[in-house]
Amino acid sequence: MQTxxxxxxxxxxxxxxxxxxxxxxxxxxxGVVLSVGSLILVWWLSALAxxxxxxxxxxxxxxSFIGKVFMFLFTFxxxxxxxxxxRHLAWxxxxxxxxxxxxxxxxxxxxxxxxxxxxxxxxxxxxxxx
Amino acid sequence: MSYRSNIKQAQGLGSxxxxxxxxxxxxxxxxxxxxxxxxxxxxxxxxxxxGYEATVAWVSNPTTTVLWVLALxxxxxxxxxxxxxxxxxxxHDEKAKFASLIAMKFITVLLAAIAILxxxxxxxxx
Numbered sequence: 001m002q003t004x005x006x007x008x009x010x011x012x013x014x015x016x017x018x019x020x021x022x023x024x025x026x027x028x029x030x031g032v033v034l035s036v037g038s039l040i041l042v043w044w045l046s047a048l049a050x051x052x053x054x055x056x057x058x059x060x061x062x063x064s065f066i067g068k069v070f071m072f073l074f075t076f077x078x079x080x081x082x083x084x085x086x087r088h089l090a091w092x093x094x095x096x097x098x099x100x101x102x103x104x105x106x107x108x109x110x111x112x113x114x115x116x117x118x119x120x121x122x123x124x125x126x127x128x129x130x
Numbered sequence: 131m132s133y134r135s136n137i138k139q140a141q142g143l144g145s146x147x148x149x150x151x152x153x154x155x156x157x158x159x160x161x162x163x164x165x166x167x168x169x170x171x172x173x174x175x176x177x178x179x180x181g182y183e184a185t186v187a188w189v190s191n192p193t194t195t196v197l198w199v200l201a202l203x204x205x206x207x208x209x210x211x212x213x214x215x216x217x218x219x220x221x222h223d224e225k226a227k228f229a230s231l232i233a234m235k236f237i238t239v240l241l242a243a244i245a246i247l248x249x250x251x252x253x254x255x256x
Contacts, residue, residue, distance in 0.1 A: 028212075028216060031209075032213065035238075038241060038245075041245065042241050045245050045248035045252075046248045048189065049249075049252050059178075078167060079171075082164060085164070088160075089157065116171075119172075120172060120175045123175040124175035124178045127176055127178065
């Protein structure tokens, strides 16, 4: 039976990216990013446990310009995953699946994640931190 | 003749192999992580410029120590459950899937152990 040249059903790339699909895969990507980012947390805690000198080194790395950029992105990934996770928990109760609600909750998640990210950095920078 | 009941022979053989256990634990750890991660993110931000002594004082406060340990435990448990699904979805070769799942589980438990030990070392001052 010849099966090689059959037309394939349309896959993801034929669709224009939509908020819903982009946010869906972003949830998974942010989860993986946060898992990898947890290495920084483990390293920072180990440095704290090891003493003042290693803690100063860890803070200098995290507080450098590149460190801050990474930490900012991690902060947003954390709050995106957290807020979108709450959206998922709400879906698990069977609510909010109609098109209008899905877009509204999606936009709400993006706004909430951005606000929380800014808030954490306002707190961090106002206390003179990295 | 088999002495195993029909239900016993069927259990664990479905495509999911373990029912809703994984799905449910993913949700339970997620619910726990919502307050824990909010607390942790703002806590770290508040102490990010505080220096060594103040950070040690914060982490060794009994309430803080407990919350840190809970947050780390939930974080790595949730990460293990999530990464497991990602690997199962994208790694199709059975041997590679098996190896990467085992490696991922070892690494997440190792990281959890290192992180929790670090918190306890700070808290207990050793």
